[in-house]
Amino acid sequence: MDFETLVNERYTVRGYSEEKVAKTDILKIIEAGRRAPSAKNNQPLKIYACVSDGSLKKIDEVSPCRYGAPLAFIICASKDKAWSKEGYSSYETDASICTTYMMLETANLGLGSVWVGMFDTDKTKEVFNIPEEFTPISMLMVGHKKEGTKPLPTHNQRKIMTELVEFL
Numbered sequence: 001m002d003f004e005t006l007v008n009e010r011y012t013v014r015g016y017s018e019e020k021v022a023k024t025d026i027l028k029i030i031e032a033g034r035r036a037p038s039a040k041n042n043q044p045l046k047i048y049a050c051v052s053d054g055s056l057k058k059i060d061e062v063s064p065c066r067y068g069a070p071l072a073f074i075i076c077a078s079k080d081k082a083w084s085k086e087g088y089s090s091y092e093t094d095a096s097i098c099t100t101y102m103m104l105e106t107a108n109l110g111l112g113s114v115w116v117g118m119f120d121t122d123k124t125k126e127v128f129n130i131p132e133e134f135t136p137i138s139m140l141m142v143g144h145k146k147e148g149t150k151p152l153p154t155h156n157q158r159k160i161m162t163e164l165v166e167f168l
C-alpha cells in the first residue's frame, strides 16, 4: 500500500474475528516497531506480545478494550534509559512512535488494530511481571477485522487545515 492510501484507509477497529494472526505477520509488526526512531537512538523500549489464551485473559483483567483481538502488544519504556533534558524524558514519545509504526504496519498487512491507553498501569506491571524500570505506555490490539467493521463517524472528524496549521 502506498503511504497516502495507508494513512487514509487506516481506522481504529473495535471488533475482531477469532482468526489468529499469522506468525509471519506478528514478526513484521514487531520489526516495524524495532525500526522506529527513538531519541538519540536510545531505544528504551520493551514490547510484550500476548498471543496465548492465558496472556490475553490477563489483558482483559487490566483493560476493557481488547474487543476480542487475538493478539495484544504492550509497549513499555524506561524513563532511565531514554534520552532526557531538563527534567524531560523522551520515553513516552519513543514508545508512542514505536506504537505508531506497529499500528501502520498492521494496516499495511490488511489487519485491524486499536491503540489502547485505557488500561491499569500498575496492575499491568504486576500481572505481567514487568521489570520495575519499564512503564507500560500503550497497548495495541491486533487482529482480522470482524465482518461489517467500519470506522466510527468521528473517524473523519479532523480539524480543518487552517485551524491545525500556521504557515510562517
Ligand SMILES: Cc1cc2nc3c(=O)[nH]c(=O)nc-3n(C[C@H](O)[C@H](O)[C@H](O)COP(=O)(O)O)c2cc1C
Binding pocket: 010, 011, 012, 013, 014, 065, 114, 115, 116, 117, 118, 119, 151, 152, 154, 155, 156
Ligand atoms: C494515545 C491513544 C489512546 C487511545 N486509547 C484508546 C482506548 O483506550 N480505547 C479505545 O477504544 N480506543 C483508543 N484509542 C483510539 C482513538 O479513540 C482513535 O484513534 C480516535 O478516536 C480516532 O479514530 P481513528 O483511529 O479511527 O481515526 C486511542 C488512540 C490513541 C492515539
